[in-house]
Amino acid sequence: MNRHLRYVGAVGGVGAIYWLAAKGGLQLAYLHGSVAALWPPVGVGMAVLILYGLSLWPGIVLGDLAVANFSQPVETVLGQTIGNTLEVLIAAVLFHRLAEGRTQFGRVRDVAALVAAAAAGTAVSAVFGTASLKLGGLIPTGQVGTVWRTWFLGDLSGALVFAPLLLCWMRARIGAISPRQALEGAAIVTLIVVVALLPSQRDVPYIVFPLLIWAALRGGPRGAAGAVALVTTLTVYNTAHHEGPFVRATITQSLLATQLFVAAAAVTSLVLGAVIEERHAALDLLRENERRLRDSRARIVKAGDAARRRLERNLHDGAQQRLVSLALTLRLARLQLEKNPAETEYLLSEASDELQGAIDELRELARGIHPAVLTDRGLGPALEVLADHAHLPVELTADLPSRLPSTVEAVVYYVAAEGLTNIAKYAHATAATLRLEASNKNVVLSVGDNGAGGADPRRGTGLRGLADRVEALGGRLELHSPPGQGTLLTASIPCEH
Amino acid sequence: MVWLSVCISITGSTRISPVTSVLIVDDHPSFRASARRLLEAEGFEVVGEAADGRAAIAAAQQLQPDLVLVDVQLPDLDGFEVAARLAALGLPSAVVLTSSRNPAEYGPLATEAAVRGFIPKAQLSGAVLTALLST
Numbered sequence: 054m055n056r057h058l059r060y061v062g063a064v065g066g067v068g069a070i071y072w073l074a075a076k077g078g079l080q081l082a083y084l085h086g087s088v089a090a091l092w093p094p095v096g097v098g099m100a101v102l103i104l105y106g107l108s109l110w111p112g113i114v115l116g117d118l119a120v121a122n123f124s125q126p127v128e129t130v131l132g133q134t135i136g137n138t139l140e141v142l143i144a145a146v147l148f149h150r151l152a153e154g155r156t157q158f159g160r161v162r163d164v165a166a167l168v169a170a171a172a173a174g175t176a177v178s179a180v181f182g183t184a185s186l187k188l189g190g191l192i193p194t195g196q197v198g199t200v201w202r203t204w205f206l207g208d209l210s211g212a213l214v215f216a217p218l219l220l221c222w223m224r225a226r227i228g229a230i231s232p233r234q235a236l237e238g239a240a241i242v243t244l245i246v247v248v249a250l251l252p253s254q255r256d257v258p259y260i261v262f263p264l265l266i267w268a269a270l271r272g273g274p275r276g277a278a279g280a281v282a283l284v285t286t287l288t289v290y291n292t293a294h295h296e297g298p299f300v301r302a303t304i305t306q307s308l309l310a311t312q313l314f315v316a317a318a319a320v321t322s323l324v325l326g327a328v329i330e331e332r333h334a335a336l337d338l339l340r341e342n343e344r345r346l347r348d349s350r351a352r353i354v355k356a357g358d359a360a361r362r363r364l365e366r367n368l369h370d371g372a373q374q375r376l377v378s379l380a381l382t383l384r385l386a387r388l389q390l391e392k393n394p395a396e397t398e399y400l401l402s403e404a405s406d407e408l409q410g411a412i413d414e415l416r417e418l419a420r421g422i423h424p425a426v427l428t429d430r431g432l433g434p435a436l437e438v439l440a441d442h443a444h445l446p447v448e449l450t451a452d453l454p455s456r457l458p459s460t461v462e463a464v465v466y467y468v469a470a471e472g473l474t475n476i477a478k479y480a481h482a483t484a485a486t487l488r489l490e491a492s493n494k495n496v497v498l499s500v501g502d503n504g505a506g507g508a509d510p511r512r513g514t515g516l517r518g519l520a521d522r523v524e525a526l527g528g529r530l531e532l533h534s535p536p537g538q539g540t541l542l543t544a545s546i547p548c549e550h
Numbered sequence: 551m552v553w554l555s556v557c558i559s560i561t562g563s564t565r566i567s568p569v570t571s572v573l574i575v576d577d578h579p580s581f582r583a584s585a586r587r588l589l590e591a592e593g594f595e596v597v598g599e600a601a602d603g604r605a606a607i608a609a610a611q612q613l614q615p616d617l618v619l620v621d622v623q624l625p626d627l628d629g630f631e632v633a634a635r636l637a638a639l640g641l642p643s644a645v646v647l648t649s650s651r652n653p654a655e656y657g658p659l660a661t662e663a664a665v666r667g668f669i670p671k672a673q674l675s676g677a678v679l680t681a682l683l684s685t
Contacts (some may be wrong), residue, residue, distance in 0.1 A: 369623075373650045374581060376670040381587075
């Protein structure tokens with residue numbers, strides 16, 4: 054019940070807004086208040102339906118009937134109302150589709166979407182309106198073309214000016230506007246009003262363009278939409294009162310001149326505003342990429358430092374300690390050579406064991422730094438060794454027509470090695486797969502397991518480090534790990550070979 | 551052996567008994583075992599072992615050895631710090647630092663510390679220790 058009441062209230066609200074816009078539009082009308090050069094209800098209705106839902110369309114019908122001229126035959130009135138409602142609906146739906154749900158005119162294609170959607174909607178309305186007037190006998194056949202054009206251009210102008218104004222400003226956070234921006238906005242508004250009132254601009258309508266450009270440059274789509282609405286309203290108002298640069302010998306000529314000016318000013322300003330917004334977005338993206346690049350570079354340097362420290366530690370604690378022990382054992386053996394030959398023999402065999410231990414540790418360490426098989430034989434054989442040494446059965450598929458660049462080989466190997474280590478550590482898996490595919494454009498390695506899944510990409514620094522390495526080569530690392538369904542780690546690296 | 555002449559510094563007089571007692575401080579058990587075996591074969595008496603700096607200071611206070619052989623790198627305090635604390639406690643023990651690293655890596659630290667000398671681990675022998683202690 055509540056929901057229905059709310060809906061009825063909203064429809065009434067839409068009707069009231071549409072009616073207000075129409076009343077305002079009629080203030081701008083020429084020819085004793087019946088032919089409008091600029092018809093705001095189209096743009097207002099579009100914006101309201103886009104922002105608050107297409108289901109509120111009955112409000113458009115109500116609002117339109119409320120301003121209808123009932124001195125005309127009922128069929129003519131109804132024909133125009135049907136056309137006006139369809140116009141708003143078609144334009145709203147088309148714009149929503151073409152602009153992919155965006156309402157802020159931040160892209161040039163959003164402005165193009167507005168022009169296309171408004172043109173389609175207003176063409177329909179102009180057909181309904183002109184036909185209704187003709188069938189009601191209110192216009193002679195000879196004027197059908199002119200009436201259609203005037204109707205079309207008036208509604209189109211209304212859509213181009215008022216839909217962006219409302220869409221850009223209805224959801225704007227006024228609090229986010231800085232005092233400086235407000236001051237600049239006030240300066241632009243003042244100058245526009247002054248220029249519009251200046252008698253000397255009678256013959257130079259383009260005098261407002263620097264102001265429109267200023268508004269778009271500094272205010273983006275919102276600045277453009279606001280300035281265009283003000284400029285065009287003042288211009289149409291002036292012309293309706295027989296002032297300004299668009300007053301011509303006949304009303305039809307005045308209408309055409311004004312409407313073309315409105316459409317040109319609106320499209321130009323909105324496109325400029327969108328370009329400015331696109332530039333801002335591109336700059337933001339660039340900064341964000343730069344920040345990510347800087348972060349990843351810092352992480353790579355840090356990882357390199359950590360690896361060197363680990364290497365020093367491993368050398369110190371491993372092979373070096375064995376060699377120290379070996380030196381001391383040999384010294385002891387020499388000491389015992391004369392006194393206790395039997396002991397010497399035992400000491401020498403111990404020294405030999407120490408030496409073998411040191412050799413083994415050094416070999417392991419060297420393999421960890423960069424496996425010789427990778428350098429000598431390439432990725433396929435290196436992955437075979439990796440799969441062979443894994444703690445669980447690994448099914449390896451490596452399809453490589455030739456050797457890859459050494460940096461790519463190293464990163465792919467590193468992802469495979471780290472992936473298998475992670476599986477051994479965390480996955481509780483019983484089997485793993487290593488799959489390497491190379492096209493002539495890129496190489497894709499996937500490391501999969503049948504374990505517990507649910508791997509958290511933020512866990513530790515391991516995956517981040519892998520991603521950094523892959524991204525450093527322009528590639529991408531993806532982790533797919535639904536709980537209970539195993540884990541798949543995929544690295545794709547662009548590589549021409 | 552150039553480093554020896556550089557590293558040896560005299561930090562007060564130490565009385566050396568005929569059998570020199572030694573405390574070995576190192577976090578690697580393998581080095582403690584090899585050093586103990588070698589020094590004992592050369593007539594030293596290894597009176598204790600410690601695996602970190604704090605245990606070394608406690609053992610030195612308790613055992614009062616003639617010589618404390620300390621690895622520079624320990625899990626808690628480093629060898630220089632152990633030597634400084636032992637000196638501050640006024641213990642008569644001579645401190646000799648040892649490391650598997652090159653003493654040059656420690657720069658002036660190796661010569662400025664309150665230690666009798668510095669021996670690379672692989673060159674440890676009773677003879678070198680005796681030479682150091684008699685300076």
